[in-house]
Amino acid sequence: MRNRGRILIRGIVQGVGFRPFVYARAADLGIRGTVRNTGSQVEIDAWGDRFPQFLDAVSRGPPMARIDSVQVEPLDGNPPPDFIILQSAAGALSGLIPPEIATCRDCTGDIFTPSGRYAGYWATSCVNCGPRYSIITGLPYDRERTSMAEFPVCPSCAGEYSDPSCRRHHAQTIACPACGPQLSLRDASGTPIDAPDPIGEAARLLDAGRILAIRGIGGFHLSCIQESAEELKRRLGRTEQPFAVMVTPGHLEEITWVSPEDWGWLESPVRPIAVLPKRDPDALTGISNLHTLGCMLPYAPLHHLLFARLSHPLLIMTSANHPGYPMITETDEAVEKLQGSVDFFLAHNRRIVNRCDDSVVRDGFIIRLSRGIAPKRTRINLGPRCILGVGPELNSNITIYTKGFAVTSPHIGHVRNPPTLTYLQETVERTGRFLGASYDVIAHDLHPQFLSTRFARELAASTGAALVPVQHHRAHVAAVTTVPCIGITIDGVGYGDDGHVWGGEVFSGQVPDLDRVAHLEEVPMPGGDLATRFPERMLYGILPGAETRALLADRGWDEIALGVLERQVERSVNIAWTSSTGRVLDAVAAILGACRERTYDGEPAMRLESLAVRGTAREWPLVFGSRDGCRTLSTRALCRLAFQEYSRSTDLPLPDREKARADIAASVQHNLARGIAALAVDAARERGIPTVVLSGGVAYNRAIRETIQREIRAAGLTLVMNPEYPLGDGCISYGQCVWAGSLRDG
Ligand SMILES: [Zn+2]
Numbered sequence: 001m002r003n004r005g006r007i008l009i010r011g012i013v014q015g016v017g018f019r020p021f022v023y024a025r026a027a028d029l030g031i032r033g034t035v036r037n038t039g040s041q042v043e044i045d046a047w048g049d050r051f052p053q054f055l056d057a058v059s060r061g062p063p064m065a066r067i068d069s070v071q072v073e074p075l076d077g078n079p080p081p082d083f084i085i086l087q088s089a090a091g092a093l094s095g096l097i098p099p100e101i102a103t104c105r106d107c108t109g110d111i112f113t114p115s116g117r118y119a120g121y122w123a124t125s126c127v128n129c130g131p132r133y134s135i136i137t138g139l140p141y142d143r144e145r146t147s148m149a150e151f152p153v154c155p156s157c158a159g160e161y162s163d164p165s166c167r168r169h170h171a172q173t174i175a176c177p178a179c180g181p182q183l184s185l186r187d188a189s190g191t192p193i194d195a196p197d198p199i200g201e202a203a204r205l206l207d208a209g210r211i212l213a214i215r216g217i218g219g220f221h222l223s224c225i226q227e228s229a230e231e232l233k234r235r236l237g238r239t240e241q242p243f244a245v246m247v248t249p250g251h252l253e254e255i256t257w258v259s260p261e262d263w264g265w266l267e268s269p270v271r272p273i274a275v276l277p278k279r280d281p282d283a284l285t286g287i288s289n290l291h292t293l294g295c296m297l298p299y300a301p302l303h304h305l306l307f308a309r310l311s312h313p314l315l316i317m318t319s320a321n322h323p324g325y326p327m328i329t330e331t332d333e334a335v336e337k338l339q340g341s342v343d344f345f346l347a348h349n350r351r352i353v354n355r356c357d358d359s360v361v362r363d364g365f366i367i368r369l370s371r372g373i374a375p376k377r378t379r380i381n382l383g384p385r386c387i388l389g390v391g392p393e394l395n396s397n398i399t400i401y402t403k404g405f406a407v408t409s410p411h412i413g414h415v416r417n418p419p420t421l422t423y424l425q426e427t428v429e430r431t432g433r434f435l436g437a438s439y440d441v442i443a444h445d446l447h448p449q450f451l452s453t454r455f456a457r458e459l460a461a462s463t464g465a466a467l468v469p470v471q472h473h474r475a476h477v478a479a480v481t482t483v484p485c486i487g488i489t490i491d492g493v494g495y496g497d498d499g500h501v502w503g504g505e506v507f508s509g510q511v512p513d514l515d516r517v518a519h520l521e522e523v524p525m526p527g528g529d530l531a532t533r534f535p536e537r538m539l540y541g542i543l544p545g546a547e548t549r550a551l552l553a554d555r556g557w558d559e560i561a562l563g564v565l566e567r568q569v570e571r572s573v574n575i576a577w578t579s580s581t582g583r584v585l586d587a588v589a590a591i592l593g594a595c596r597e598r599t600y601d602g603e604p605a606m607r608l609e610s611l612a613v614r615g616t617a618r619e620w621p622l623v624f625g626s627r628d629g630c631r632t633l634s635t636r637a638l639c640r641l642a643f644q645e646y647s648r649s650t651d652l653p654l655p656d657r658e659k660a661r662a663d664i665a666a667s668v669q670h671n672l673a674r675g676i677a678a679l680a681v682d683a684a685r686e687r688g689i690p691t692v693v694l695s696g697g698v699a700y701n702r703a704i705r706e707t708i709q710r711e712i713r714a715a716g717l718t719l720v721m722n723p724e725y726p727l728g729d730g731c732i733s734y735g736q737c738v739w740a741g742s743l744r745d746g
């Protein structure tokens with residue numbers, strides 16, 4: 001029987017308490033030897049009669065580890081007298097940047113143990129929980145390469161750190177009230193207030209209806225109670241966009257429907273925002289005027305302590321930034337930028353090295369890939385070259401592929417303004433440095449004008465990397481699979497091969513060779529991007545003519561504006577052509593009066609969905625056509641039916657009228673989904689391809705997604721989605737890497 005060996009464990013082994021875990025097993029089993037992190041793996045030299053049991057135990061790893069491989073090599077020489085944890089060595093770096101871990105049960109217990117060292121301490125953590133990515137300045141993960149290095153440990157913390165029997169043995173983030181980072185309460189001008197109990201005082205202010213900016217793990221939140229939501233919206237000038245909330249578990253069940261799958265996410269170490277259906281769609285409208293509410297549970301000791309002192313069970317917790325801009329991380333910056341929006345600041349002095357917004361999930365799909373999930377690492381073989389994917393323009397992140405792993409950064413935002421572009425550049429620089437990346441290939445969106453495209457070109461010029469443009473919707477498919485497939489992508493906008501605005505596409509083939517075989521009918525967007533902001537313009541583009549004109553006049557359009565719109569469409573001046581799914585939903589939202597101006601991403605379509613959940617879908621006839629060798633689904637025909645039904649509804653008494661409009665919303669979603677599925681099924685049957693891929697932001701719409709799913713399965717085909725990456729544009733940078741990696745000849 002083997003009684004010695006060098007064990008090499010690869011995977012997510014940093015920042016998860018791997019070495020203390022190994023130490024404890026060694027102590028249990030009388031094993032002598034050493035353990036160390038080498039950056040990409042844990043290396044254990046072990047001697048002892050119970051080596052086989054030890055190998056078995058360490059191969060499973062601690063709860064937060066993800067193990068890719070375990071290898072055992074022969075070992076010579078003599079064991080040390082004991083088992084020793086060695087200093088980390090900087091070895092081959094391969095993408096092991098640990099994500100944040102929500103506070104564990106043990107640490108929650110510690111902060112509420114009155115006599116304990118950690119009683120009431122806002123930054124309590126252990127090997128199983130705490131900040132990670134947000135504080136890391138370099139790898140391997142050790143305290144000296146985090147912003148915790150600025151806080152030398154006190155003798156008590158040093159004792160626990162070196163005590164093998166303690167949960168904080170080698171906990172890099174160990175800190176206590178005596179030695180760790182501290183909170184401070186500040187007034188609206190940023191001046192510190194003398195408050196011996198900042199959390200208690202913050203809770204009192206929140207309960208009294210004041211608005212606070214709270215510095216958390218990866219950035220600042222704006223926080224207030226439900227009663228102050230309207231005031232916060234007023235101050236921010238964001239009257240429509242729903243806020244996310246943080247609630248106690250008991251209250252969550254009172255206000256929303258939580259499925260077992262949602263509970264799984266909510267209570268996981270990620271603790272994301274879960275978008276949940278409200279129990280009463282008409283409740284909490286000051287926070288969200290949709291039928292859903294974005295909810296999270298307290299995930300940091302600070303939150304647990306705050307809720308323990310608060311008399312309200314719910315707090316608005318929205319990222320402190322303009323939508324699409326980077327989350328504010330620095331206290332000085334918060335004071336400057338939030339001037340006039342907040343009454344107080346609850347800040348701390350632990351540096352946030354890497355910004356990290358809250359992750360968002362819905363129905364088990366990731367909407368925003370961020371805190372607790374990112375940097376997300378996927379094992380995939382894309383060949384020997386190092387590839388950077390810079391993402392699209394909206395809801396961007398970046399992905400770096402090197403040595404068998406793709407690593408995707410946290411959510412970056414809308415890369416159409418300079419601060420977000422700067423954040424993108426910083427993220428590329430830092431993540432690249434962490435991974436030791438030197439790019440052979442840079443993949444970017446096909447759109448020539450995107451800031452991310454320009455950045456890709458500049459970086460390629462300075463590094464000599466090859467550029468690979470990737471069409472937006474093909475990147476969506478590549479993020480799901482590289483096997484032969486029919487690929488459905490339904491989203492807002494993406495630059496097509498022909499320079500038109502695509503967004504309701506069906507492809508056939510295999511990455512990197514996907515043919516566009518079907519799409520939604522192309523319709524004009526009068527005024528280009530303006531039609532995205534004002535859905536009524538989109539409506540007129542799809543259904544030009546006297547009836548739409550009359551409806552718009554009714555809604556307050558003046559004659560001059562209508563005349564301009566009419567001429568634009570008639571003469572095809574200042575028009576973009578689009579097959580976008582989102583724009584069709586926008587137009588229907590306009591018919592139903594559900595949204596006149598889009599004030600945040602996807603608003604009209606979300607309002608339509610909220611209307612549709614109250615309605616019953618009916619089957620409408622579908623009209624198909626063809627254009628340039630592609631099959632098309634007529635969205636004009638669908639919108640015309642919706643318009644007719646709407647016109648009929650105007651004579652009904654009020655409750656019936658509302659029901660009729662909900663039915664129209666439901667019917668449009670249902671029939672649009674049916675039509676898209678039919679295009680895919682036909683393409684699959686013609687080519688004998690059994691696999692259908694679904695991606696794109698519109699697929700978050702439950703009714704649309706489930707209808708497509710049902711139709712595809714009913715046709716005997718397999719529908720594939722990738723729950724590991726967002727359905728929306730947060731999957732694009734990863735898809736770009738996969739695409740570029742599939743071009744093996746270059
Ligand atoms: Zn813990």
Ligand SMILES: [Zn+2]
Nearest residue numbers: 154157176179
């Ligand atoms: Zn201490």
